[in-house]
Amino acid sequence: MSDEIETSQEVFEHLQHLLRTNEIAAFREEFLDHHIYDQSQFYLDFSDDERLELYNVLSPDELSEIFDSIDFDEVNIEPYLREISPEYLSAIFDQMSSDNAADILMTVNKRERRAIFTLMSPEKVTEIRNLMHYDEETAGSLMTTEFVAVVANQTVKSAMTVIKSIAEDAETIYYVYVLDTQKQLLGVISLRSLLISHDDVLISDLVNEHIIKVDVSEPQERVAKYFRDYDLLALPVVSHDNIMLGIVTVDDIIDVIDDEAQSDYSGLAGVNTDNLNQNPVQAAGKRLPWLIALLFLGMGTASLIDHFDSLVSQASVLAIFISLITGTAGNAGTQSLAVSIRRISVNDEENKSFISLILREIATGLVTGAVTGVTIFAVVSIWKGNIMLGLAVGVAMFCAITVANLAGSLIPVGMDRLGFDPAVASGPFISTMSDLTSVFIYFSIAGMFIRFFT
Amino acid sequence: MSDEIETSQEVFEHLQHLLRTNEIAAFREEFLDHHIYDQSQFYLDFSDDERLELYNVLSPDELSEIFDSIDFDEVNIEPYLREISPEYLSAIFDQMSSDNAADILMTVNKRERRAIFTLMSPEKVTEIRNLMHYDEETAGSLMTTEFVAVVANQTVKSAMTVIKSIAEDAETIYYVYVLDTQKQLLGVISLRSLLISHDDVLISDLVNEHIIKVDVSEPQERVAKYFRDYDLLALPVVSHDNIMLGIVTVDDIIDVIDDEAQSDYSGLAGVNTDNLNQNPVQAAGKRLPWLIALLFLGMGTASLIDHFDSLVSQASVLAIFISLITGTAGNAGTQSLAVSIRRISVNDEENKSFISLILREIATGLVTGAVTGVTIFAVVSIWKGNIMLGLAVGVAMFCAITVANLAGSLIPVGMDRLGFDPAVASGPFISTMSDLTSVFIYFSIAGMFIRFFT
Structure with a gap:
């Protein structure tokens, strides 16, 4: 990695140059070739003018991935939202993971939020609205609603078809949840065990019914403990009557574990150690x-x-x-x-x-x-x-x-x-x-x- | 979850009862039905006599999964190793993830280790020996050598055949690494993108060459930072000449993040907060x-x-x-x-x-x-x-x-x-x-x- 780190400033300056000289094709090729995390760092480092140019050069879909990967606990979103046109912005939110979109929209004032919602797809608005109801620092506030679900009387083959069709949008496809017709959670199958099973085996024969799941109101420390103990990649979140509501994924939990440790540490010292680069x-x-x-x-x-x-x-x-x-x-x-x-x-x-x-x-x-x-x-x-x-x-x-x-x-x-x-x-x-x-x-x-x- | 937690003591007592009354089939059915983490907690909670009985009832393969899931940073392994016969013990290590086996065998004295090695498969011994050379708290000490690799001029279909054949043993199959004939790392493909591609597409057309990777000697904090920033499930580890050596998986990184936070916190207070249940x-x-x-x-x-x-x-x-x-x-x-x-x-x-x-x-x-x-x-x-x-x-x-x-x-x-x-x-x-x-x-x-x- 060290080579890349040493030259990352040069890469950034080259990208700035391409943006300023309006070499759109070259810029897109080089910019989009980077990992989404690096794209988001570039985005945050660009000047106001460069970002305005960026919105012309990238699609809302491409921006939505960048927004998905920025940790808005640490970045104030306001100035970014204000410089983007309402149409473009609502298209971004339409494409984002609903959990991240909900987190951002929570911080926006009610009137602006309503303005954005009117331009978005009604289904997405409903999903986001639902997520915004959950208390902070609970399983509900961490979960995303983009998961893969199948029914028990399907065959492996038909389940694989379902999985392939939604693979692009789902947050993870590596756990597949088995629901009944009332959307109650029956069990889970790993993609791994689907892959090594014959096409005509029934899902009901493979499903693991001893599933680790959490209630939507469970505090995030408890959720983190399940991930630690059970080495999970994702954890299903259910309502009090076992209706499957969403999943929490391991990348979000890493942030939770980090934040919790940080806040215990800061508390012990009587100083907030969140931002270390202050004058x-x-x-x-x-x-x-x-x-x-x-x-x-x-x-x-x-x-x-x-x-x-x-x-x-x-x-x-x-x-x-x-x-x-x-x-x-x-x-x-x-x-x-x-x-x-x-x-x-x-x-x-x-x-x-x-x-x-x-x-x-x-x-x-x-x-x-x-x-x-x-x-x-x-x-x-x-x-x-x-x-x-x-x-x-x-x-x-x-x-x-x-x-x-x-x-x-x-x-x-x-x-x-x-x-x-x-x-x-x-x-x-x-x-x-x-x-x-x-x-x-x-x-x-x-x-x-x-x-x-x- | 709360129902299950309240009754876990009853479950445990029932398992003890089945063991003592020698109802092997019933015990196996109930015990193996639990999540591997719970199995490992039961194992640690059993009395010495109950564990001796357990070794008769479970296969070394079944025990190896339990050993894989115990965090031996927090549990002293010695008394457990001493009560297991050498043959059974070497069969356990043969089946374990090589990174976990290496971690445990590091703590055993040289003579005993050699005795165990002589009964194990030579390939596994070589793997474990290699892992034991890496410095503690580096990428090398965290990695496992069980990953999925394919070559660039394969088709998707033949790659999927490879993946299915090793799915049971690999630590994760959700990232597939593309190597050249010298085992140098060329890039990565997610299982997700393999699944949504046509059978006859070439791997070389899908491979993402902008791969995040770490050197085997990189300190674990740096490795953890990559996981946090790039939301990874696994990270490839390479030698100085880019030979692929292994992967670090996200579950191990969660433990690292936890341990690091714990030790910063303990340091700040001048007290070790590792073990909270002391008299x-x-x-x-x-x-x-x-x-x-x-x-x-x-x-x-x-x-x-x-x-x-x-x-x-x-x-x-x-x-x-x-x-x-x-x-x-x-x-x-x-x-x-x-x-x-x-x-x-x-x-x-x-x-x-x-x-x-x-x-x-x-x-x-x-x-x-x-x-x-x-x-x-x-x-x-x-x-x-x-x-x-x-x-x-x-x-x-x-x-x-x-x-x-x-x-x-x-x-x-x-x-x-x-x-x-x-x-x-x-x-x-x-x-x-x-x-x-x-x-x-x-x-x-x-x-x-x-x-x-x-």
């Missing part, structure tokens, strides 16, 4: 809201320390261990947060009850806190030659870690149960929260011990 | 090494504060802002760490030079630090009615954030350039490191300002 002011603008919010939460910790000012005046040695205790408890809280968020996102039937989760995290916190507490007790006692000071710091560390562990684990679980996205409880948030409780614990315990070491 | 002592054992290591790093910060003890004795108000400054700088460092690690892992041709990366992060740190510094200056000045104290805290905050930002960004980039895994520089590590620099900055600046506010 410093944009980047700072993205990070500052969290930082400033946490700064004010941190002010709570500061006023708490202020409240204990008399203790620090009595024994300035106490100031030494503030950051050690808040830092270590914050680290422990972040660990348990990360484990807890993962546990929610792989959320499956093995998931234990709320109570058993709490008990297990309390136990983990107690063990972690005990080991860390004893360690710091030993270190401080020897370093400062003061066992009572060591004891105060050790006990405070033990309590602070146990509480931070519990908080790191319970906050996301609680948010999840209440219907919020647990990934919002980021690592920095948990550390800053735990600063507050750790300081309170530390000074309360130090207050009890202070007469032994001043 | 509290195991869980604590996994978290403690990091915590204790960071505790000792934190002791550095504590001794630094100790060093500045005279400042705290003079103005105990200084203690109030220690955790605010270390916490906020730690949060900023974690954000820039997360962005930096993401940037490395999507590492591609757009990647800027080292110098421009540094300059951009310095600029982002300056902007973030300035806004946060001004905010805290205002808050502290008003709260404590002391502008000079506010100034000291504000300037310290500005410097601490700039440094933390730079460190969070440079440490992983530097580690990557030196050949270490940047994900080891976890969030907790960066916050603890930045505690040290923040405290130093804070007290140094406070020392300069102290005569104005005591």
Whole structure:
């Protein structure tokens, strides 16, 4: 690949040149010869003027494939839609996969959408309208309605004829779904097993009825888990009464897995890592809201320390261990947060009850806190030659870690149960929260011990 | 699916019952009727005795499919291998996909491996031996050698005959690769386009020569990126002289994407989130090494504060802002760490030079630090009615954030350039490191300002 990558800028400039000099045939030959993903990258990189020229040179059908392959989660579609004539645009949407068309049309305002719909084929509009009803991040919102279906009392030969006739339009032809006359899903046959069967075998003799399928309202994480576990290329989506509605294909699931991982990761760090090519002011603008919010939460910790000012005046040695205790408890809280968020996102039937989760995290916190507490007790006692000071710091560390562990684990679980996205409880948030409780614990315990070491 | 999930425990118990009461025919019928993934879950859940019985009831071929579907990254294979007879075991490996067989046999010690090899078919052993040579986490280590190849001067009809004859063994038949007589890769045809073409068309007229392919040594992240961008089901792997060696299939790539995301995430939190079902002592054992290591790093910060003890004795108000400054700088460092690690892992041709990366992060740190510094200056000045104290805290905050930002960004980039895994520089590590620099900055600046506010 490396050759191609090194020269891709030259290829692009050559394409620009052909467009500007109006060498239509040469442009079409070279442009359409590229993989559709590369075509879409060129399209996005062209200038406004070049794109206007492009619409003269390519058919709506050719543009529809480009639109199908652009990830509009990451690209703002608006400026592109506005420069295309309504007739051309509706022809594009007519040719696109209905799931992708629905995704784009969701972002367009109602009036414009209606204008586009009036120029499109009524069947396609109905399909797209139906898809737009499904909740975001469910199987319904991911599926496409272009799948291959046959009936059970067909022969392999007649099924193959059906498949060949719709092969060009279907999103995948490698799974063939068997439906009854009410469109209920009976089973699946792989194209592979059709190919190696005799022409006159009946579909009903080949069909695999132990089919993995999902309800249209199933959340996308669950759908992704089926793909991972069962190594699927496509998964049928059915209504509550088993009517086949569409299929989710593996390429869409790769994007879901990627997005989910990205959002867990971004959440943990308290920063959105979606767009990495921003200038410093944009980047700072993205990070500052969290930082400033946490700064004010941190002010709570500061006023708490202020409240204990008399203790620090009595024994300035106490100031030494503030950051050690808040830092270590914050680290422990972040660990348990990360484990807890993962546990929610792989959320499956093995998931234990709320109570058993709490008990297990309390136990983990107690063990972690005990080991860390004893360690710091030993270190401080020897370093400062003061066992009572060591004891105060050790006990405070033990309590602070146990509480931070519990908080790191319970906050996301609680948010999840209440219907919020647990990934919002980021690592920095948990550390800053735990600063507050750790300081309170530390000074309360130090207050009890202070007469032994001043 | 929910019905099936609720009853899966009953199904399992019924299977156990059939095994124990030796109802072989009934067991085989029910067991083999399940999806191969479910079969593998049952297999792993059976007791030792039940598995020994299973080897009598199932053929090595049937077991080989179960072995193919188990993710041995997450399951320790050893105890299973040890309970199976050498003859049966070598028959399993003979039937498995060579990539999965190679993955498992890599983990077996040399002597045992040789014993298994002597009982296997020599061709399969050669295939597996070849696969074992490729570096981990490269295209070579992911690929399988079971692909479908035809030559260019064949007709569609004769190609379809080839495909049907090897359909059962090939990992995927949906892409057909066109090779010359030296086994060099010329292009690809989808099964879809073969199906809709006439029998007597020549392969050379259909072949798509703009093929996406990877070199056998290409890292797996790059391979995953091709799958994501080009929506592939399989990707051919070639040697440096374009000899076709194998294919990587999309199901293996989903596991790669998952593992990569998991390891970035685990790194950021300083805890391995691979195994979520551990008892509290195991869980604590996994978290403690990091915590204790960071505790000792934190002791550095504590001794630094100790060093500045005279400042705290003079103005105990200084203690109030220690955790605010270390916490906020730690949060900023974690954000820039997360962005930096993401940037490395999507590492591609757009990647800027080292110098421009540094300059951009310095600029982002300056902007973030300035806004946060001004905010805290205002808050502290008003709260404590002391502008000079506010100034000291504000300037310290500005410097601490700039440094933390730079460190969070440079440490992983530097580690990557030196050949270490940047994900080891976890969030907790960066916050603890930045505690040290923040405290130093804070007290140094406070020392300069102290005569104005005591």
